[in-house]
Amino acid sequence: MPSALPPPAARRLSAENRxxxxxxxxxxxxxxxxxxxxxxxxxxxxLQTSRPTVYTYFTSTDDMLRALLTERLPAMWERLRPMLPASGEFSADTFSNLFLALLHERELLLLLHSGGGPLFREQRAHFLQQLGEWTEPYHRAGVRHPHVLHLITLLLEAAAVEAVRGDHAEAARQAQVLGQFVAAGVAALTS
Known part of the structure; x- marks a missing residue:
């Protein structure tokens, strides 16, 4: 009977980016x-490293998750900010461009949806709140149905999450269709 292989020796992680x-x-x-x-x-x-190495930097997986979201969400919003409309002018391209920008945030969107605990719920709610802030210019432009704008925000987030789980190329093709759909809805609400 073959003997069991010894566990691999702990690997030393690079100190500068451990x-x-x-x-x-x-x-x-x-x-x-x-x-x-x-x-x-x-x-x-x-990482083929020791548990004490991991515990040197983080006390728990909750601590790691908090660090990931605290560091990465603000950076994502900085990348998305140029995609957000500055005025009440809305076009299919506005929605499509924002949707495609969210697809580039694939890892962070999947991370936000990888659990169900309180921290996840809080961060997802905060994400939707910030995503919803892009609808504010439409209130000034004459869209008087905030619940519809909230639905548009939810559609954007749900479509992006579904797309990052699936075929990225197909999602990019659907972005224009979704953009036209939302633009038509916004135009109907402002007329």
Missing amino acids: REQLLEAASALFIEKGFEAVGMNDIARE
Whole structure:
């Protein structure tokens, strides 16, 4: 009977970017397995490093998730800001461009939807709130149905999340159709 192989020796992570390596591994595992299924041992095993190394930087997976979202969500909004309409003028391209920009945020959207705990719910609600702020110019432009604008925001987020889970090329083709649909709805509400 063959003997069991010894476990691989712990790998020493690069000191200058050790924290980022831990966060990258955690993010990938959260997305792949779901947040609740990942423990600190899994992250150490993924990087072939020791648990004490992981605990040196983070006290728990909650701590890692908090760090990921705290660091990455503001950066995402900075990247998306140029896509947000500055006035009440809305076109199919406005929605399509924002949708396509969200597709480039694939990893972060999947991370936001990789768990169901309070931190996830809070961060998703905050994400939708910020995404919904782009509808404010339409209130000034004459759209007096905030519930419809909220539905447009939900459609945008739901379409982006579904697209990042599926075929990116097909999602890009559908972006224009979704943009035309939303633009027609906004035009109907302002007329």
